[in-house]
Amino acid sequence: MSDTSRETKLNVAFVRLADTLTADFDVVDLLHTLVQECVDVLDTQAGGLMLSDAAGKLQLVASTSERADFVEIMQLNAGAGPCVDCFTTGKAVVVADVDASEAWPEFRTAALQQGFHSVYSTPMKLRGEIIGTMNLFRTSRGELNRADAEVAQALADVATIGILQERIIRESSIVTEQLQRALDSRILIEQAKGVLSQTANLDMHDAFTALRAYARSNQLTLRSVAERVIDRSLQINAGRLTGNSQRA
Template sequence: MSREQRLTEVFVELADTLVDDFDVLDLLQTLCERSVELLQADAAGLILADQRSVLHVMASTTDEARLVELFVLQNDEGPCLDCFSTGKRIVNIDLAEVAERWPRFHAATMAAGYRSTHAIPLRLRGQILGVLNLFCIERATLSDSDVDLGQALSDIATVGLLHERTLRQAEVLSEQLQSALNSRVLLEQAKGVLSERAQIDVDEAFRLLRTYARRNHQQLGTVATAVIDGILPVHLLRSTADR
């Protein structure tokens, strides 16, 4: 399959999330995964603002990326925060400049095994909803076309979130984002529970949860609750993923 064909597939996949049973978590997770694939990054994560403009980690492709983003929010330092406040992309920053501008962030990313990072805003007409972060194990420079592609993917997600606002009005969207945040908390708990029960790492645990949710047309938060409550056993998750 050519790159052009794959790009078409990805844009259709993201656009297909704009349906009645809109799942914010799945949209943002898909954005992260496809950004890693198409932009040749090693990991991605996404932070999103809630109704009080407080930022939260909402999606990530690896546990290491999630921990780095949590570190950023807890220490109030990093390029993604500058990206969110200005609405401008922060990409291809020299490592020396990163160490000077965000020393604690630089140390955290190096400790996680990443040598370069890039931040792309989720924005539309001056309205900034969050930031997509890309992490690279080796020093990596994004081309202008790669940066534009990353922005285009982020723009689709932004349109999806704002589309939901138009359909349900701002109050309901705020409730939905809060609900998504609550579901994210449940999801993190479920990943830990499943990791311990099945003796697998948290990334594999997430893969099993998400695969089950998708194939059974359920919300991730619903599946997470079932796992935490012991209603959904490990063997059923595994058999679904193996089909």
């Protein structure tokens, strides 16, 4: 990618993120935007963002695909893969050739099956504490160049700040609270995807797209839409929404 076109895309990415940060924004939505922008701007094809829960286990909070096979890769990655190594050491982990990596056999098999040949994991740090990791996947071999790696880190830093700003800081426990809230939002979203999948006969990826499209077009948070879908006070007209749905 030429420098100019990347710079333009990068500006667009930061503007989109800034848009997400205004008013009553939803942290899952922000992280989803972030990982999508990263993949669009950088030479990568898929991405997933993991946050640490109360037990120090990594949970997938946002990804470019909600399909089961990609989610599975990320879960294996959190168990034994570059993602958990990045989280443990607090340093970026570069896997230039997944096929040649021997440390994580299950992750390697799953990643190769999905056509991913290189991976880049970068930490999300807040005041020296590692709160999660951003993971970018490529279908080609090789390392991310230094400029792209710096962009990835800058975008990950924006997401970290976003988690802090979701609500006004009122207590020192804010970081842990926000992490907790993001993880709990993610569970609500999964439950709401199930409701929508059953009522509108959608797969889980399209169910997520429909939830997000509804939230965006009505200027609601993903979390509040999920809550209303689960308590059945909101019926989403999925026929209309599937027409708009984009495969991320």
